[in-house]
Amino acid sequence: MSATETVFKPGSYKTDLKPVWCPGCGDFGVLNALYRAMAKLQLEPWNTVVLSGIGCSSRLPGYVATYGFNSVHGRGLTLATGVKISRPDTTVIVVGGDGDGMAIGGNHLMHTCRRNLDVTYILMDNEIYGLTKGQTAPTTPTGDKTKSSFWGNPEPAVDPVELAIATGATFVARGYSGDMKMLTELIQRGIEHHGFSFINVLSPCVTWRGETQYGIIKEKLRSVPEDHDVTSREAAMRFTREKDVVTEGVLYEVHEPTFGDQLEAIRKKAQGGKPEPSTKEILKTFYPTL
Amino acid sequence: MSATETVFKPGSYKTDLKPVWCPGCGDFGVLNALYRAMAKLQLEPWNTVVLSGIGCSSRLPGYVATYGFNSVHGRGLTLATGVKISRPDTTVIVVGGDGDGMAIGGNHLMHTCRRNLDVTYILMDNEIYGLTKGQTAPTTPTGDKTKSSFWGNPEPAVDPVELAIATGATFVARGYSGDMKMLTELIQRGIEHHGFSFINVLSPCVTWRGETQYGIIKEKLRSVPEDHDVTSREAAMRFTREKDVVTEGVLYEVHEPTFGDQLEAIRKKAQGGKPEPSTKEILKTFYPTL
Amino acid sequence: MPRSDLTLALVGSGGDGVITMGDMIAQAGASEGLNVIKVEAYGPQIRGGESSTTVRVSGDEIFAQADFVDILVVFAWKDFARFKSEIMVAPNAIIFSEAKDETEVDGADLGAGPEATWIKVPFIELAKEAAGTTLAKNIVTLGLVSELFSLPQEPIRKAIVNKFSKKKAKVLEANLKGFAAGIEFAKGLDTDLSDWRLEYTPGEPKLLMSGNEAAAVGAIHAGCRFFSGYPITPSSEVLHFLSQWMPMVGGSVVQTEDELAAIGGVLGASFAGVKAMTATSGPGLALMTEMLGLASMAELPAVIFDVQRGGPSTGLPTKSEQSDLWQALYGSHGDAPRVVLAPADVEDCFHTVVDAFNIAEEYQIPVIVLSDQNIAQRSETLSMLTLSHEVKERVTPAAGELEDYKRYKETPTGVSPMTWPGIEGGQYQTNGLEHDEYGKPTSMFLVHEKMNAKRYRKLRPIRDEFHFIRRYGPDDADVGILCWGSSKGPVKEAVQRANARGEKVAAFVPQVLYPFPKHEFEEFLKEIKEFIVIELSYSAQFYKYLRTFLELPEGHTNIVKRSGGKNLTVHEVEEEIKKALPQASTKREVLV
Amino acid sequence: MPRSDLTLALVGSGGDGVITMGDMIAQAGASEGLNVIKVEAYGPQIRGGESSTTVRVSGDEIFAQADFVDILVVFAWKDFARFKSEIMVAPNAIIFSEAKDETEVDGADLGAGPEATWIKVPFIELAKEAAGTTLAKNIVTLGLVSELFSLPQEPIRKAIVNKFSKKKAKVLEANLKGFAAGIEFAKGLDTDLSDWRLEYTPGEPKLLMSGNEAAAVGAIHAGCRFFSGYPITPSSEVLHFLSQWMPMVGGSVVQTEDELAAIGGVLGASFAGVKAMTATSGPGLALMTEMLGLASMAELPAVIFDVQRGGPSTGLPTKSEQSDLWQALYGSHGDAPRVVLAPADVEDCFHTVVDAFNIAEEYQIPVIVLSDQNIAQRSETLSMLTLSHEVKERVTPAAGELEDYKRYKETPTGVSPMTWPGIEGGQYQTNGLEHDEYGKPTSMFLVHEKMNAKRYRKLRPIRDEFHFIRRYGPDDADVGILCWGSSKGPVKEAVQRANARGEKVAAFVPQVLYPFPKHEFEEFLKEIKEFIVIELSYSAQFYKYLRTFLELPEGHTNIVKRSGGKNLTVHEVEEEIKKALPQASTKREVLV
C-alpha cells in the first residue's frame, strides 16, 4: 500500500506497547486526542517525530507509531530543535510534564518559544511529579502538601501559559484531558500553526493528586469567550494566573517568521544562488591573500 | 574600630584588584553605582555577599570588598539561594551578564523570580557576550552581525524586564550605566526591597558593540512617567519590548512573602515552639509502632 | 526441625495489598527483636501494576536478602511473570497460590524442585466470606503464614489493629475476621510444615529503616542545616525525609528547579558557613560535575549523596548497579580532587554521611557518598546503639590569621583558614578561576602548579585520618575478596558460610574509596593467595580504578563483574570462592 | 651563518598592533612557502591590556613553538611582565625595546645571557616622524625586522597594502612610510646581525590555519550539516567559522542557550539522519555528560569536539592543559561506551574530526575529539595535499531489515540497522531507558547484560579499523616516549634532535585514545628499554588511564606530568631523555 492511498485512523498510530499509566490518568486523554488530531491531519507516521523528556507523560512517544524518542529529563525540546532544523519537512511534536518542561527544562522552553521553532509542544500539566511518586512541581499550588513538601509547598506556582506568551510563543492554548473534542481541536490547530505552538493541557494525576482533580477542573472550566482577540498579547495575558476559572481554548495566535524560516533565509543569502563550495574551495580561503 | 562606629564611603568597598574591563566599558558605571548605593545603605562588608556567574560583568565581585564569589557561568543565582536561605541576615547581591543570566542561567532566573528570593539581581545587559569576544546574546537584536552570527542573528531578542515580571519578580527596574544617579537609586531601592529585585542595566560593551551604543541609548532614554502605577503588572508590561524608547526607573514593585519568609513560617510550624529534636529522638520514630 | 531464618515473597498487583503485608511482617519482626531485611519491586506500571515484597526474618544476624525464597505467595501467576528472574524460590519451597488461578506453572522456572510443596489457597473466597471483601486477601494471608510459620502473630495482629483503627470500626472488625480465617485455614491444612516454623528468642525492639532514611538522619546528626535537591529515583526519600525533619531542627530544604541549582545551593550555603548536602542519582550527578569542579577549586565543603541505579542514561531507574563510580571519581574537567565514600549497608548510610561532613568541613573539599538502590530502598533492622558518630565542626580562623588574610594560604596539609559571611574582617573574594593565596585570579603556570599541589595534598591526611574499612574472615586466608557497596552483604554471608565449612576465605570492604586505604589493602593482599574482586558494573569500573594505583596479584586476580539490574547473590559469590580455592591451594607463595 | 629557523616574539599592549604584526609575518611566511607556527597570548584585560604574539618561521619542518625566542621586540617592559614565565629568550637573543622606556631589566629574568644583544629603538619617534602617528609603531617594526633578519619583505609590504587599502589613501601611504623608516633604521644599525638572517628557498604558498579552523573545515568535509554550540574559550572559533560556512553548504548552525541544548540539538539532528557536531571546552563537556550517556544508550552517532583548557572549574581559560581526558573517558553515569580521539597538531584537527564522523556514523556511538588550546588557537602552515580524507555515510537498512524491524538487533559487531525520519516503514520509538532489540523499555537484568555487551562490542571493530597513530624514531630504540595531543610537537622535535645526536629514542603518539591501539603500542613497548609517558595533567590522567588496561614496564616507566598553563617545551623532553638514556643502557632485557 503506497503512502498516498493510505488512510490513517486514530488507531493507525497505536503501537503495541501498553501504556504504563495508572487507570484514570489524564494522560490517556491526551494520547487519544493526539491520535485523533494526527488522523484528522493524516500525518504520515514516517514523516512525523514525537519527542519527550522523562516523566509519566514523557512515556507517550512509546505509544505513537511514528518516529519517537523518549529522551532524558527536561531535554525534549533540545532534541526537537535538532530534528526540526535539520529535517524541516517532518512534523515535530513534543510532549512532557510540568516538571520536565517547567522545572529542569524551563530554560529550553523559554528559548524555544523565543526562537519560534515550528514544533507543537504539549505540556501535560498535573501539578505534580508523577513518575517519581508525588513531589512538588512548579505548577503545584502554594501550600499543598506533597512528598517533598511535608509542611506545604512554600513556592508560588507558575502559569505555563503566561510564561509561553511572555517568552514569545506564537500559538498558546489551554486544554483539558477530560475534554477530548476541544483537546483534539487544539492539538490539530497547534500542529497546523506555523511556529511554536504551546498547548498547556490540564491532565490530572489521580494517584498523587487524587481523583477529585477532575471535579475541581470541570467546575472551573469555561471556554475562551467568542470575542477574544487571539492576536492580542494583552488580552491573552488576562487568561493567566486565573484563580476561580480555567479558560480552555486558543488564547493567543500570531504569525511570525519561524526559526527555520530565518535559517533558511540565511542559507539563501549565504549561497547567493551559487553551488555549494567544495572542501578545496573552502580551504583555499586559508591561503595568504597578499 | 567597631562596626557601629564605622562610616562606609563608596571607596570603602573597593578591593585592590584592578578591573579587567576595557576602557569605556559600561560595567565601570555599574560598579560605581553599586559602591554608592552600598555606602548610602551603610552595608557592612562582612554581612554582605556579592555573587556572580562568568562573564566580563561577572568579574565584579572581585572588585567589591565584601564576601564575594565569581562562580561559574549561569549559576550565580543558585549559589545566592544557598547563601540567603542559610544565612538570612546577610545582604545578598547578584550580578551577571545577559548571557550568564538569560541564556545559560535563564532557568535559575525564572525560578528565583518565582520564589521571590530576597536578593538583588543586577543584569548587566550589553546585548553581547563580552568575555568570549563578541557572540550573539539573548538580548542581541535580530539581524545583528556578531562573531557567531556571520549572516546576522536569526533570533528575536528577549526583554529581560518582561521575563522578570512574567515569572514573578516583585521589584523590576531598568537602569543605564551612563546614568549614575538614577542607577545608584535603583540599586539602593532594589536592596531595600524585601523580595526579589531585578535591575536590568543597559551597560554598553564598547569593544564588541561599539562606542556608538552610548549615543543610541541616550537618544532613546526616558524616565518612567510620574503617574505610572508600579503595582500594576499590566502597566509595567507596557514598558516591555520597547522599540523607540528605553524607559528607565522602577517599573514594578509589589510586596509578597519572600521565599525566606515562607521557609521561616514552615520552621515555626514544624517546631511548634518545641526544642529541636535530638538524633536519638528522630531515630526513635523508626521503632515499629504496634 | 524449625529454623531461625525465613524468607517470604508476596506477589500481586495493585490493590492486592502485598506491600502492606510485607510492612506488617517487617514491623512485627522488628518489634520482636528479630533481624529483618525487606525489599520491594514493581513492574513498569506506575500504579495498579505488578508488585512484590520479599521479607527475610531471622533470629541470627543477616546481611542481605536471601538468594532463595522459602515461602512464596502468589495471588495471580500473570503478575509473577514480571519477577521471574528476580524472585527465585528454594528447591523445597512452599508455594501458595490462589485456588482460582488455573495458570499452568512450571516449577523449574521459579527454581522449585520436585521436593517443593504446592498449596492452593482460596484467598479470594476466604476474604469474601470472612471479611466481606476480596481486599482482605492480604490479611487472610497474614493469618495463614503467621500461623503456619510461627511469625510473630500478636504483633502482626497489632499492626492490623493499628492500620484499621483510624477507619470505621466495621472495617477493622472485618479485617480481624479475615486474619482469623487465615489462621483457621492454616490449622485445617493437613500438610506438615513444622520444619518451616521460625524459632527465635524475642528481644528488644529494633529500628526499621531504609538506607536513604539512615542517610537523612545522618545528615541532621552531622549538623547539616541546608539541603537542596531535585527528586530522582532512587534517592528521593532523602528529600522527603528532610522536608519533614529539617525545619524541625531549624534548617532549610529547597527543592530546586534542577540539579544544577541543587549543587549551586549547596555551594552557596557552604560558602556561607552552613553545612549543606544534596542527594541525587547518576543522571543528576552528571549534571553536577561542572560545579563539583568549582567546589574543588574554591575549596568548599560539600556533601553529595548519590544513590546509584542502572545506567547508562535513564537506564534501569529502580534497579541497583555500581556504575557511577567513574563519574564520581573522574567526572569533572581539569584535575579536580574530591573524596568518594561508599556505604555497604543501611547502617553505613548513617555513618558515611557523618564522615562525609567531617571530611568536607575539615578539609574543605567535596565529598561524594556513593550509595546504591539496593541499600537505599531496602528496610533493615538496626540497633539504636550503633547509630552514633562523632561530629566535627568547621574551624574559624584564629584572629591573627585575618591580618593579611590569605584564604588559600599554603599549608603542609593543604588546608587553609576559611571564613564566612558574618565574620568581621574575614571578607574575601573567591572564584573558580585559578587563583593565588589571596584568591586573586591568575593564569600563571607556577601558581597553577602550586595550587594544584595544595589541593591534592589534602588527600593524604584524609587517607591517614579516615579509614572506614570492614574486614571479614581469618587473617591467613587462602582466598581474599574485595568488594564495595551493597555487594558486601552477599560477600559477607558467603565468607561466613565458607569459614563455617573450614575454608579460609576473607573479605575486605572499604567504605572510603578515594583516597583508597592502600596500606590496609596491601596488608590484606599480602596475607591471601588468591584474589577476587567483585562488582556490579559491566565495564568493571572498580577493578579498573584499582589498577590505576595498585599492583594486583598477576595470575591470581579473579575479576567478577556483571551488569546491575539484579542484586548480587550469595550463591554467585560462593561459586567464585569454589573456583578460586583450588587455585590457592596449588600456589603457595605470598602475593604482591 | 644565516639560519633556517627563527622565532620572533612581539610584546605590547592594546593599540600597539602586535597581533597584526604577527599576522603579517605569518602570512608573508606562508605565502613564501615557509613553515610557520604562530601563537598569541593576552593578559586578563579584555581589551587594551598586554598582548604578545610569537611567530616561528622556518625553511625546515617544525612541529611546535620554539622553546626560546631568538628575537624579542618589547614596546613597554611593564607589558612584558605578564608573559615573563611564558616567553623565554635564547641566551644569545636579540632584544629590541622602546628607546624611551627606561625600565631596568634583568636579562637573566628573560633567559638572556651575557651574549645577548640589546638594542634600543625609538619606535614611537620613528612612527610619529615617518607616519605621523605612533599607531604605526608595529609597521615600523615590520620594516626593521624584515630588513635585519631577511624575513619575506615583499610579501610583508603586500600585507600592509592589503590591510590599509580599504582605508583612506593617506593612511596607507603613511604606513608605507613607516615601513620604509623601519627598513632605513635597520640599515643604519651598526650591530652585525647577519648570523640571524633567515635563509630559505621560497616555495609554493601554504595554507595558514588554526586547529579550530581545521576542525571546522573537517566537519564540513565529513558531511556535517548541523552544528549546535554554545561559545566557550578556546573552542569558539569553530562556531564562528561554521556560522559563516555552514549555511553556504546548506547546513544549519544553532547557537543554543547552553551546552545542554547544544548536545541535545546534536542528538536530535543525528536521530533525524543528519550528521551533527558540537564544540566546547571542559566546563561545557561537563554539562554534556548526562546526554552523552543518552547517545551511548540510544546508539546515536554524535561528534563532540572538546578543546581543553586549564582546570578545574573556570581554571585558566586561555591556557592549554590535558586534563579533560578522564571526563571524556569516564564522565557519565552507568557503563556508557564512547570513542575518544585526540589530534596532535593543526592538521590532525581536520583528520580526527573526519574520522570522528566516520566512526560515529558507522558504529552509532558518540565520539569525543579532545583537542587542546595549544593546537586549537595557534596558526600553522599546512599543505593542501594533506587535507583530504575518505568520508563514510550512514547506511540505510536493507528493505528486508524493515520487516519486523529491530532497531537494536543483536549483531556480531554490535551495530544494528538504523533508520531515520523520512524512511517509510522505518519508524521506531527509542529512549534512554534500557530496552530490548525493538527499543522497548525493560528493566530485566538479562536484557540489560546483553545490551551492555552489545554496546561495548563495537569498540573492538573500531579499534581494528581505526588506528591513527604516529611513530617517530628508530625501531630498536633505547628510550620510548608516549604522549598525546599537542605534546607531540616538542616530543617529536626532541626525538629528532636526539636521533640526530645518534641517540636511540622513539615516540608513539596515538590519535585514537579509546579504544586504545593496544597491539601497536605493545609492539612499541617490546622494542624499547626505558619508557617515558609525558602529559600536562597534574594528576597524571593519561598515565593512570594506561594502567587500567596495560602492564607498563615495572621499574622502567618514567612518569612525566605537570599542570598545564605553559606548553610543553622541547627542553623539558630532552631533559627526560637525558635522564632515561643511562637507565636504558644499564638494563638490556626486553620489556613487557
Ligand SMILES: Cc1ncc(C[n+]2csc(CCOP(=O)(O)OP(=O)(O)O)c2C)c(N)n1
Ligand atoms: C536529570 C534527572 N533528574 C531527575 C530525574 C527524575 N525524574 C524523572 S521524571 C521527573 C519528574 C516527573 O514529573 P513531570 O515532568 O511533571 O512528569 P509527570 O510524571 O508528572 O508526567 C523526575 C524528577 C531524572 N530522570 N533525570
Ligand SMILES: Cc1ncc(C[n+]2csc(CCOP(=O)(O)OP(=O)(O)O)c2C)c(N)n1
Ligand atoms: C559552562 C560554560 N559555558 C560557556 C562558558 C564561556 N563563557 C564565559 S562568559 C560567557 C558569556 C559572556 O557573556 P555575558 O554573560 O553576557 O557577560 P559579558 O561578558 O557580556 O558581561 C561565556 C559563553 C563558560 N565559562 N562556561
Ligand code: SF4
Ligand atoms: S502517577 Fe499520576 S501522572 Fe503518573 S501515570 Fe499515574 S496518574 Fe498518571
Ligand code: SF4
Ligand atoms: S569586552 Fe565589552 S563587556 Fe567586556 S570589558 Fe570590554 S567593553 Fe566591557
Ligand SMILES: [Mg+2]
Ligand atoms: Mg507532572
Ligand SMILES: [Mg+2]
Ligand atoms: Mg553580555
